[in-house]
């Protein structure tokens with residue numbers, strides 16, 4: 130049922146109304162001069178039938194929050210150009226199609242949630258919205274949009290196979306795509322993400338292309354099969370690639386990661402390339418990437434603001450420019466011919482400032498220095514100690530303490546109380562990965 134071959138054009142297809150700023154500001158002006166009383170919804174209004182929606186057809190602007198729910202099979206809002214508030218369509222389990230093709234702007238959020246048979250929703254003129262959230266839409270199959278402005282995008286638990294068409298949208302605060310198990314492709318032309326870019330749990334085969342992205346505050350990817358960040362130069366906070374299926378990870382323009390940088394549990398990963406990376410502000414973790422044998426692309430990295438953790442089956446680890454590690458270091462490989470000499474030298478020069486230093490290869494458990502005696506447990510406490518000593522970022526093991534602040538932060542972007550718990554849940558699940 131999910132894969133109906135209906136030629137659903139677009140969930141949000143903009144017929145490029147090309148409303149330049151003058152026309153949208155004029156509609157704002159007209160609306161602010163007089164809002165007919167029927168167009169002011171008070172604190173909120175709920176429509177459960179088309180006849181309820183028809184009452185708004187004389188309104189250019191609706192002020193307030195409109196919720197659509199109930200047993201209607203199709204719904205349409207005509208003539209309204211702006212909603213000064215939010216539009217939420219919830220729990221309308223018979224709703225197959227919905228359209229609101231005159232709406233250009235929704236100042237709050239547009240939320241579609243728990244619409245089990247919705248196949249088509251059309252917002253053909255929409256250019257500006259605060260938050261878009263699409264949650265639990267098991268019958269929808271395409272998402273395309275020409276939105277010019279949106280702060281937050283959340284797409285979760287849908288049957289979408291591709292998400293693209295964000296070509297007119299250049300900046301967002303957050304972009305979160307999770308639990309869409311048929312998803313194979315995500316493309317966007319965003320140049321900045323001022324909070325979080327997160328993708329995860331979308332099945333095992335999602336190819337991702339963010340080739341215009343210059344900087345993002347943080348990036349977390351899991352279950353992604355291909356990554357392309359052709360222009361990414363800076364991640365201000367953390368970046369994590371965890372449990373993905375790609376074989377290659379190339380982000381050659383990236384110069385710095387402000388906090389923790391993690392590459393872990395990517396079983397198929399064979400090649401990494403980060404040729405321009407010089408600075409990692411927090412911890413640096415490369416762990417459990419079973420097939421990653423050669424780690425020779427971090428030769429420009431000079432400083433690591435937290436602990437250094439490299440665990441795996443690698444035979445080569447080139448950190449030849451490294452001058453300073455604020456935390457400790459834990460380097461463990463099963464390869465017997467890996468040499469700890471370079472790292473021991475760094476440590477003896479005082480470049481590794483944390484107390485914990487372990488370097489082991491598969492040949493002998495020749496742990497070096499201080500914390501040899503109980504290597505497993507001292508490794509653990511050592512790494513969390515050093516990462517808490519390092520900067521403001523959390524280590525990968527402190528997810529429980531950080532998840533509460535993360536979920537409340539995420540809830541802050543949601544405009545709605547019922548959804549806050551959902552945002553919180555996703556943020557918690559994702560942060561548990563970090």
Ligand SMILES: *[C@@H]1O[C@H](CO)[C@@H](O)[C@H](O)[C@H]1NC(C)=O
Nearest residue numbers: 171172193194214544545546
């Ligand atoms: C609409 O909902 C938002 C968030 O739930 C709320 O902050 C806002 O005050 C509501 N608008 C009106 C007009 O009640």
Ligand SMILES: *[C@@H]1O[C@H](CO)[C@@H](O)[C@H](O)[C@H]1NC(C)=O
Nearest residue numbers: 196198217218219220243547
């Ligand atoms: C939607 O339905 C679920 C389950 O019946 C309920 O928990 C939730 O509060 C409903 N949401 C709204 C906005 O009515």
Ligand SMILES: *[C@@H]1O[C@H](CO)[C@@H](O)[C@H](O)[C@H]1NC(C)=O
Nearest residue numbers: 336337338354355356357358
């Ligand atoms: C991954 O993306 C790159 C760049 O877009 C492309 O050249 C390559 O063919 C893709 N690989 C796969 C397996 O899809």
Ligand SMILES: *[C@@H]1O[C@H](CO)[C@@H](O)[C@H](O)[C@H]1NC(C)=O
Nearest residue numbers: 323324344345346363364365
């Ligand atoms: C992230 O870094 C970029 C480039 O230096 C900067 O312009 C931007 O303001 C920073 N963003 C945040 C959220 O700190």
Ligand SMILES: *[C@@H]1O[C@H](CO)[C@@H](O)[C@H](O)[C@H]1NC(C)=O
Nearest residue numbers: 330332333352371372373394
């Ligand atoms: C990786 O993802 C798969 C499937 O999504 C899941 O079954 C597995 O437990 C995950 N592994 C880790 C280490 O998170």
Ligand SMILES: *[C@@H]1O[C@H](CO)[C@@H](O)[C@H](O)[C@H]1NC(C)=O
Nearest residue numbers: 380381382383403404405406
């Ligand atoms: C790295 O940075 C230099 C300039 O600092 C730039 O010329 C080069 O194209 C960048 N990319 C790679 C892959 O080295």
Ligand SMILES: *[C@@H]1O[C@H](CO)[C@@H](O)[C@H](O)[C@H]1NC(C)=O
Nearest residue numbers: 393394414415416417440525
């Ligand atoms: C690597 O795998 C080991 C053993 O399964 C686990 O204890 C450790 O937490 C993993 N590390 C990371 C960073 O995933």
Ligand SMILES: *[C@@H]1O[C@H](CO)[C@@H](O)[C@H](O)[C@H]1NC(C)=O
Nearest residue numbers: 416417418419440441442463
């Ligand atoms: C090393 O490779 C073996 C299989 O070759 C795998 O079972 C093991 O998990 C790998 N170790 C790490 C730390 O990735």
Ligand SMILES: *[C@@H]1O[C@H](CO)[C@@H](O)[C@H](O)[C@H]1NC(C)=O
Nearest residue numbers: 422444445464465466467468
């Ligand atoms: C270590 O051994 C592997 C084969 O097990 C080989 O491919 C690699 O080149 C060797 N590395 C060094 C530094 O000798």
Ligand SMILES: *[C@@H]1O[C@H](CO)[C@@H](O)[C@H](O)[C@H]1NC(C)=O
Nearest residue numbers: 324325346347366367535538
């Ligand atoms: C993104 O980074 C900020 C720090 O700038 C942090 O507070 C926030 O929790 C991060 N968000 C996620 C989802 O990791």
Ligand SMILES: CC(=O)N[C@H]1CO[C@H](CO)[C@@H](O)[C@@H]1O
Nearest residue numbers: 377399400401420421422423
């Ligand atoms: C493109 C590239 O560098 N591919 C390499 C990935 O890693 C494998 C095994 O380590 C090499 O054989 C490839 O040449």
